[in-house]
Amino acid sequence: MKQVHYFSFFLCLFAAISFASCSDDDNDNGSQTGITGQSWKEGTPVELTAGSTQSVSFNAAAKWKAHTNSTWCKLQTTEGEKGAGTIKLSVTTTSTKDRTSIITIQVQGYSTTSFQVIQKGSSTTVSEDVEINGKVDEYLRKMYLWNDDYKKLDLDYTKNYEAFFYDALGSMEKNTLDKKPYTGSDGKTYYRLFSYIQLLPDISSTRATKIVNKELAYSFGITGITPVTISGQTQSTTYFCIQGIYPDSPASEAGLKRGMMISQINGKKINNSNIEDFYYNLLLPSSAFSYALTEDIIGEGGVTGQKGYTITSKAMYNNPVLFSKVEEGIEGHKIGYLVYSGFEAGFDEELFNVFKEFKSKNITDLILDLRYNGGGHTMSANLIATCIAGSASQGKVFTSLRYNDERMAERNNQKDHEMFAYSNYPNLGTSLSAGALNLPRVYCLVGTGTASSSELVINSLEGIHLDVILIGERTTGKNVGMEYEDMKVRDNTYRVVPITFQSYNAEDFGDYQDGFKPDVELDETNPYNQQGRFYILRDYMSNEEPLYAKAIELITGKNPMPATRSAENALNGKTRQLPALFRPGHDGMLKPAKGIE
Structure with missing residues (x-):
């Protein structure tokens, strides 16, 4: 036995000497x-x-x-x-x-x-670009949802601030929730980023609510446009069909309305060479200037006349509450209808007033029109969802947020829960009980432009088992949001708005990147699904407006749409796809970076 112990001792000693020798070599x-x-x-x-x-x-x-x-x-x-x-x-x-x-x-x-x-x-x-790019880079490294992959990029800080931002994020591969494909007018597939950077205009803002200002923006007052090409007997005509008009705007004062067919701008017919410039300038003018618009008045036999309008863009506050009304006496129902174009928290007082009116009139049903609403502040989404659900939302999770891996590690991998704001809505400093409708269901009109905070309303209500009935086309599918920060560099202020979180509802569902599929699929420009036909947009709350009429049918059991198709103003033509329109503040699920909500 002793021989074994001695042998083991010398073996261990030899191994220790060998290890030390190797260590010295290393x-x-x-x-x-x-x-x-x-x-x-x-x-x-x-x-x-x-x-x-x-x-x-x-x-x-x-x-x-x-x-x-x-x-x-x-x-x-x-x-x-x-x-x-x-x-x-x-x-x-x-x-x-x-x-x-x-x-x-x-x-x-x-x-x-x-x-x-x-x-x-x-x-x-x-240069100023190098300076702002450095600030943006620091923010992205900390906050971007895919910051691990962002940190691996080779960056050129000398680029123009927009090129630096979009080239960097656009070159990444794993940030698929930030990159959305779309089909261009040439039929090719392109990608747009939800993240954006914006040089803020040098115009003032007004403190209207406790947290978020109303921000001035140059505008003609046109909320959106549907481009369409109509085929004639001898030639085709390209039109801008107006989707909506902001109240108290140059467009509303000039008499422009939803459904008008604009064929010429400044005496020039809309064509392939000018359509994109006219489109963006009408919706996002960067300064004050005038346009002369020509409307084609269309009857069942074609163009029956023309009418001219002159509008001048101005710095204005775009009120997203486009239309609201209560329809009473429809088969025993009182139906509230709200058209909301963007989650602009600076207009939360106006928005809350609509819900207080709905409550005072004891509505039995609500039609919420979000078909052109690309999003905005999450706090306003909380206001809408809470008012619809009412007391049923108390103490329940409105949304849970997942950040990048580094930030989640700091939170022990626990999502950031935000509650429904029934008892206290910080942006107004009040309870929302005065606008609480306590409805078991809501009818949402949706389309391909319904995104972000609009989808957040849908998902959050479904998370507390409210019946959300969707009518229209599949939504965009933006389940990620942004914590934005304003950066002052020299005499300019830049707003950097990268994707920083993914949103989940109370049931922990957040995988709706392919959009929400409607319960009733209906194309407002072709409600009868006839190939090569375009139906001119009807005014909000018109019985001839197909999405609204379908909601009324689901509520009452009776469809108010005209019985025959001849009563509709249908043309031979089809809508056109243009490169995705970037609309700052509208294309987001937005939160201030400091989380002051």
Whole structure:
């Protein structure tokens, strides 16, 4: 037995000596730090210049993390796996004096190592683009939902601020919930980003609610346009069919209405060469200017006349409450109808007044028209959903938010719960009980433009088992939202609005990126599903408006639509697809970055 013990002792001793020898050999190769083959030279600082990116490389024996001891030197990569590693360094500001930073690398199970970075002093100032790009980059690294992949990008800070933002996010592959495909007028598939950056106009805003201002924007007062090409006997004509008009706007004062068919602008027929410019300028003018519009008056025999209108865009507050009314005496029902074009929290007082009126008139049913509503502030979505559900929403989850992996780790991987705001709505500083309808169901008119906070209303109500009946076309499918931040650079203010969270309802459902499928599928421009036919849009709450008429039928059992198709104003033609319209503030599920809601 003793011989066995002696043998074991010498075997262990030999192994320990061998291990020490190997360790000494490894130490000679620098393995005390777990770093070999580094590109930087001992004692020689890595030099950075403003607006540039510098990469250093090395081999790591295990997982590693890196950090800097300064605020001016940015690390685009802060961690990695065993094997070849790269750290990207950048600086977006200048300094009149030399400044240094220490970059420290910690390989798991090894001692730390470090190297020095220097930026030489210079009297040269960087461009405004470089400055804002640096701020945007820092925000995206912290907040973007796919920030791990964003950090791997090679970035050029000298680009124009829009090119920097859209090129970076557009080049990524894993951010599929931020990139939506659409078909262009050429039939090809393109992608648009939900994330956006905006140089805010130098016009004022008004504090109307406790949290969010009403913001001025240049506008003609046209809420949306359906482009359509109508085939004639000898030639085709392209029209802009007006979807809606903002109240108290240049368009409403001029007498423009939903369903008008505009054939000419400034005396020019709408055609392939000018359609996109006219389209964007009418909906998003960047300054005050005038357009002369020509309406074709269309009867059953074709164009029966023309009428002209002159409208001048102006800085105005676009009230998203386009239309509201209570229809009484329909088969014993009192039906409230609301057309809401965007979740603009600065108009929450006006929105809440509609629900208070509905409650005072004891409506039995509600038709909520969101067919052109691309979203906006989540707080306004909470207001609408809470008022519809009423006391049934008390103490229940309105939405749960999932952030990027780093932010979720800080929360122990627990989603951020937001409750229905029945007892206290912060933006108005009041209970919502005065507008609580306590309805068991709601009829929502929807379309391909129904997105984001509109879909948040639908999902949140379904999460507390309210019956949400959808009429129209499949919605956009935007289940992600943005925490936006305004950044002041020199004399300008930039609003950066990246996707930072995914939304889930009280049942933890949030996978509606393909949109919500309607309970009743109906194309408002072709309600009878006839190939090659276009039906001119009818006014809101008209019995000839197909989506509204279908909702009335579902509520009362009787369809008010005309019995014969000849009563409809139908033309030979079809709608046209244009590149997706970016409308700041309307295309979001928006939250202020500081979470003040």
